[in-house]
Amino acid sequence: MTLTVTDLSVTRGALPVLSGVSFAIVPGEALILRGPNGIGKTTLLRTVAGLQPAYAGSIAGAEDQIAYAAHADGLKPTLSTRENLKFWAQIFGVKDVTHRVSEALADFDLETLADRPAANLSAGQKRRLGLARLGVTGRPIWIMDEPTVSLDTSSVQRFAEVVQNHLQSGGSAMIATHIDLGLSGTELDLTSYKTAPQQLDDFDGAFL
């Protein structure tokens, strides 16, 4: 399923930050978002994930296709690694819960930590668990916001492999990141989409 974004404008705190963003992500490809801090990468990702409404433009092919991984991993400290994954698999209603969970554990080298409470994981291990969550959702489009934060070099390598496998099996991904993951796909620099400031005298409904 192709994700098509046309002429999208996104707002942060009622102010448009990016406008006229258009792209398409076909299965098997990844879109890497680039741009300086504060340009609106997170806002764009949240809008595409359906967490906030678009200011203008359209998003097609996103409904019930997206697994979203934010800065926060949504882990419960008192549940074990396996229980955390199992919960998300159940919430997303996949059929073979146990199988998918053990697959995801293997993908991110978490098998030895499977029964440890998430509270006792290191920051990098938590991040790996948060990313492993994407795999158990069964959703084809992965949207990731700075996924490699607090991962070491070998974990980043491993993560890149998992995403590459996901792409090869017909999935797609949209990633905001500063490092080069060597994935097949296109890069999109958001700097050119930055919304131009409006005229001050144009005192309209947005108070600007």
Place this chain on the structure above:
Amino acid sequence: MSFWEYANPRKFLTTSERVLPLVWGLAAITTLVGLVWGFFFTPDDFRMGSTVKIIFLHVPSALMAINAWFMMLLASIIWIVRRHHVSALAAKAAAPVGAIMTVIALVTGAIWGQPMWGTWWEWDPRLTSFLVLFLFYLGYIALWEAIEDPDTAADLTSILCLVGSVFAVLSRYAVLFWNQGLHQGASLSLDKEENIADVFSNPLYVCMVGFALLFLALVLYRTGTEIRLRRMKALIARERLEG
């Protein structure tokens, strides 16, 4: 020309600026005339003595306390349906005015209750309902103050106003059921024989109009303030965005 043109903040500001002096003036004159008439030129009631003069404050403020909430409800619905910013800001502007009106109604009622019922406070259904109404006003104002993003605040307070209205009505029935009460029936009504005498009702009508005009003036002025505050925030946010 459509009424909705005033939903444009700039249009609202210029128009309200033009009519406000008139509304302030009318409000001041009517309220003053009503209160002076009521205070100096009405006889004492045979039963309540001079305390009857309190109704010229008590009844109009109670009326406006309820009407202010109705206005907020209406403005909230307009915001939810049509998303006119001015509407949401008008609701925000009306809340403190409504809260003060509620306090006036409660305080005048309590002071009047002291010689009449022999107690400052009675858990009478009407007094209790007003106390609950006051709590609703407090919650509503506190929610506006607590939320940073103005659109989020407008959305959340509108929904609180809708839900709160339903529960306020429920509370009214619950309180009626819970205590039948000492409070007299409505002071003014169209079909009752025991309507209060004309000597009292005429200045009372003037006071009610005066309070309504005062409410209008306050809300128009405060909405203007809220619009400016909103624009100020937007400008500051934009400056920050430009770095």
Place this chain on the structure above:
Amino acid sequence: MIALLYRDLQLAFRAGGGFGLGLAFFLIVVVLVPFAVGPQSELLARIAPGVLWIGALLACLLSLDRVLALDWEDGSLDLLATAPLPLEAIVTMKSCAHWITTALPLVVISPLLGVLLHLPGGGYLWLVISLLLGTPALSVIGTFGAALTVGLKRGGLLLSLLVLPLYVPTLIFGAEVARRGAAGLAVETPLLMLAGISAASLAVLPFASAAVLRINLR
């Protein structure tokens, strides 16, 4: 849906989940009341239904800020919002979990605390019934309040301020049932009203809570 309820229950019962806090709070309130009003058993018997209702209500209120805030902080709420479950179902499950972990134990223990307050013999049944019927409304209304204040720092006090006026009708009818039951009077009218409020809140408020949550998540 069941998975969400199951997880919330699991979290509540594990260490640090806060299960039992509400119960302890309820116990303490009820124990403190006789110290404050004096030990006369007739007086205690008269105020027992009201004290038990207020204690239960406050214990419910105390635990409300955990209903959604924890999931908000660790990002679960964002992730849940992108899940196939509608938000209405999510908030309903959250209210359910709150009711099971907080309100239900209060209902169960209330007759025991009734003994401490010399609740008259006929009152026990109606006390339990009124709490059983009324506490779901408290949980659902509380979830609405929690949804309103979920993104706010120090939202706890604001949450109480918003929720308490909304609790007024439930408290009045609930305590009335318990009081009339204890006095041996007819309870039908307040009982019907209480059931009506609970049913209506359960039916309507999840939509309001979900709408509020959607606004808070964006």
Place this chain on the structure above:
Amino acid sequence: MELGKYADTVLSTYAVSLALLIGLVVWTILRGQKIRKELRKIEERGHIDG
């Protein structure tokens, strides 16, 4: 004019109510003026910057 034995009651209600009303009006206007001034400052700054 004679208020009789209820003079205190009547006078205190009028005093409290008028104080509240006048306080509300004064507060409203002071706040309005303050915000008006601040906004003007920011608008001017915007014109110089932009």
